[in-house]
Amino acid sequence: MKNQLWLFSAALLIFYSCSQKEESLPEKPLSEQQFEFEIYDSLVVDYLGNLYLADISEDGNTFLLIDQQTDTLFVTDSQGAIIHKFSKKGEGPGMYPEGRLGPPRFLNDEEIIIPSWKGFYLYSLSGDATRTFSPEFNPTTSFVNQYDNSLVSYQKKIYYPLEGRIANELGVEGREFQTKVRRVEVLDLSSGKFTPGIPFPKTSKFSTGEKSFLNVNYNTTLTSKDDSLYVAFRNEPVIYGYHFSQLDTPTTRYTIPFEEFIEKEPKDAEKFGPYEARDLYVGAINSFYRTEKKRFLIKFNRGLTDEEYQEIFALIEKDQEAGFEKMKQINTNGSILFDGKSLSSLIKKPISLGFTYEFISEDEIWFSANFEEIENDYSVIYKTRLVSK
Numbered sequence: 001m002k003n004q005l006w007l008f009s010a011a012l013l014i015f016y017s018c019s020q021k022e023e024s025l026p027e028k029p030l031s032e033q034q035f036e037f038e039i040y041d042s043l044v045v046d047y048l049g050n051l052y053l054a055d056i057s058e059d060g061n062t063f064l065l066i067d068q069q070t071d072t073l074f075v076t077d078s079q080g081a082i083i084h085k086f087s088k089k090g091e092g093p094g095m096y097p098e099g100r101l102g103p104p105r106f107l108n109d110e111e112i113i114i115p116s117w118k119g120f121y122l123y124s125l126s127g128d129a130t131r132t133f134s135p136e137f138n139p140t141t142s143f144v145n146q147y148d149n150s151l152v153s154y155q156k157k158i159y160y161p162l163e164g165r166i167a168n169e170l171g172v173e174g175r176e177f178q179t180k181v182r183r184v185e186v187l188d189l190s191s192g193k194f195t196p197g198i199p200f201p202k203t204s205k206f207s208t209g210e211k212s213f214l215n216v217n218y219n220t221t222l223t224s225k226d227d228s229l230y231v232a233f234r235n236e237p238v239i240y241g242y243h244f245s246q247l248d249t250p251t252t253r254y255t256i257p258f259e260e261f262i263e264k265e266p267k268d269a270e271k272f273g274p275y276e277a278r279d280l281y282v283g284a285i286n287s288f289y290r291t292e293k294k295r296f297l298i299k300f301n302r303g304l305t306d307e308e309y310q311e312i313f314a315l316i317e318k319d320q321e322a323g324f325e326k327m328k329q330i331n332t333n334g335s336i337l338f339d340g341k342s343l344s345s346l347i348k349k350p351i352s353l354g355f356t357y358e359f360i361s362e363d364e365i366w367f368s369a370n371f372e373e374i375e376n377d378y379s380v381i382y383k384t385r386l387v388s389k
Contacts, residue, residue: 029342030295033388036348037335037365041383045080051379052147052368053358054103060360062125064106065381068146073104073112075125086127088114094129096121101144101162105151115151115160117141120187133158133187135194140164140172143219143234147356148287150222152229154244158187159229161220165196173215174271178206183220183231184247197247198231201240206233211266214275217282225290228252232285235303237261239288239296239338254296254340258283260332262303278309281331289359295339297359297386302332337386353382362386 043063045051051074055064062083065074075084088095098117107113107122111130114121119134140163152159162185163172170177182196198220200207206218217235224230229242231250241252261283266272283303288296304312308330316323337344352374353367360366363385369376 028388030337030339030344031342033344034348035337035344035386035388037350037353037367037384038387039350039352039382039384043076043078043080043366043381043383045074045076045082045379045381047074047082047379048377049379050368050371051381052103052354052356053366053381055105055149056358056360056366057106057109062106063381064104064112065379066104071100073127075112084126086123088121088123088127088129094123100146101139101141102146102151103149105149105153107153113151113153113158115162120158120160133189133192133194135162135165135185137165137167140167142172142215145219145286148221149358150220150287152222152224154224154227154229156189158189159184159197159222159224160187161185161222162194171271173212175209175212176270178213179209183218183233184222186247198242199248200233201250201253203253204233204238204240205236205263208266212269212272213266214264214272214279216275216280217264221285221287223287223289228290230288230290230296232288234284234286235264235282237263237283237285239285254338256285256298256338257341257343258300258302259343260302261300262305278304278306281309291337291359291362293362295337295362297335297362297365298338299335300333302330304331347386349384353384357384 049067050069051065051067054066061078063076070087071089072085072087074082076082089099091097096114096116101115101117104112104114110124112123117139122131124130142163150161161183166180170180178200182199184198186195186197206213219234221232222229227244229244231240237256237258239254240250242250264279264282281304284301286299288298291297312323312327315326334346336346352370354370356368358366365384367382367384369380
């Protein structure tokens with residue numbers, strides 16, 4: 001009996017020791033892992049059209065979708081049943097004029113907020129106008145991406161890269177502009193007051209009064225996690241982290257080690273001035289999210305050098321299909337994971353997934369459909385998760 005007890009205890013000790021070794025094995029670096037968006041569920045909406053997912057309520061029970069062709073908003077339940085449907089783009093009371101700057105979002109359980117060229121327009125879930133917030137200046141923008149969600153809500157304040165505050169004084173670009181501009185407007189929902197925040201960080205290449213950068217290339221993208229606001233500029237492979245209570249100086253800085261990221265050179269002039277199409281084909285951070293695993297999910301483009309641009313567009317003039325295929329091969333684009341040190345390779349995704357997604361967590365990422373590949377008499381939104389293969 002004593003021998004049996006000793007053997008049993010020894011077996012337990014060996015098992016525990018092996019378990020400890022397995023648990024202590026370090027996870028592979030991101031650079032050695034291949035990730036993929038794995039589909040495991042979907043939301044089906046009885047609507048014939050191209051619907052994009054704009055937002056999901058905090059409790060996960062209500063979905064906000066939009067038909068980009070008509071600017072019609074749809075509010076559905078978690079089964080895809082349409083609860084409300086309305087369009088508010090246009091002139092007149094309760095309408096938002098001149099279009100959106102980004103996708104609509106749930107502000108709370110009762111209101112939807114839309115960033116527009118004139119400010120922020122708020123509606124009930126059924127489409128009734130509730131509140132409007134317009135800044136004391138005429139908003140401008142250097143670059144519009146209606147699919148980029150850079151609207152951040154935190155403790156009854158809205159953080160958004162609304163431009164134009166100093167346009168009357170300094171225009172919208174240039175050396176002096178770069179030293180005085182603030183890249184984010186903070187809206188206090190209680191008072192209705194707009195306050196500028198986030199100058200270019202001192203370590204940013206855009207923080208200079210000596211050279212002029214193309215303003216499109218410091219188009220600003222935002223995301224948040226807990227009590228931190230994260231900021232990226234389109235043509236700079238860096239993410240800056242701020243505490244919401246201190247927007248003058250970043251608390252963290254992450255340099256993204258892209259294998260290739262084409263950066264546009266500035267000009268030795270007071271203003272960058274007119275630009276050509278090739279100036280836009282540069283490395284770009286299009287959107288990014290901070291995940292629950294302290295990683296960033298980044299959507300980016302590598303960009304093209306001037307020589308590559310000339311070669312590809314010369315080919316397009318002769319053979320469009322061959323030219324665009326070559327651009328696709330050279331101008332790498334897609335999504336990657338970044339943990340602050342290393343990068344994953346491009347995340348694979350099934351052909352049925354489109355280019356826009358709503359990030360909730362690494363286990364819940366919702367994609368709109370790839371409308372070029374799939375034709376249905378209904379709309380479908382795919383629920384995916386990140387898996388390492």
